[in-house]
Amino acid sequence: GAGVSQTPSNKVTEKGKYVELRCDPISGHTALYWYRQSLGQGPEFLIYFQGTGAADDSGLPNDRFFAVRPEGSVSTLKIQRTERGDSAVYLCASSLGSGGQEEQFFGPGTRLTVL
């Protein structure tokens, strides 16, 4: 079956621009996560959705970052007024639910480069 997909795979933008990154989770997975992996670091949690609602957005670094999941499936991570420090690989993961010890399946990521 299809895994988690993310588009685009690469995104190059200029400082100050707005970007949207898309995540298609595994069908039937109700939980969805966004992580950010900077060079030489492990993935860092950004936000977690259970269904359509953001259950935990404590990892979003500031108000330039926003994510939505309007129908409980596809999610979009939105970054306004991008900065060079936003350059990283943005990873999306999904899991069956929040029943505990549910494996998170990761997509291949979107590599964002802010010039």
Added chain:
Amino acid sequence: DQQVKQNSPSLSVQEGRISILNCDYTNSMFDYFLWYKKYPAEGPTFLISISSIKDKNEDGRFTVFLNKSAKHLSLHIVPSQPGDSAVYFCAASPLAQGGSEKLVFGKGTKLTVNP
């Protein structure tokens, strides 16, 4: 402050020998631990996990050991194979807070298994 630490950025072993990857954590609220494996240009893939009520979990060539008093876990791969060459991430979750929530990752250890 790193709550999950992988102090060895890299490890090189000979094919057929044992690989031991180490991980330390500082947050006593963590009670579920995972190892993920990552190949270049791919998302992390779940490898093995352990709950804090256990001190060992084995799955084929992979065994994870947990020492709660020392806040230390390790991943043993026996025998190591060239296909095991990848970056290995240790991750932890405060499962007691309810459900499949955010994972806190270490920086990763790059394992190279030489033929």
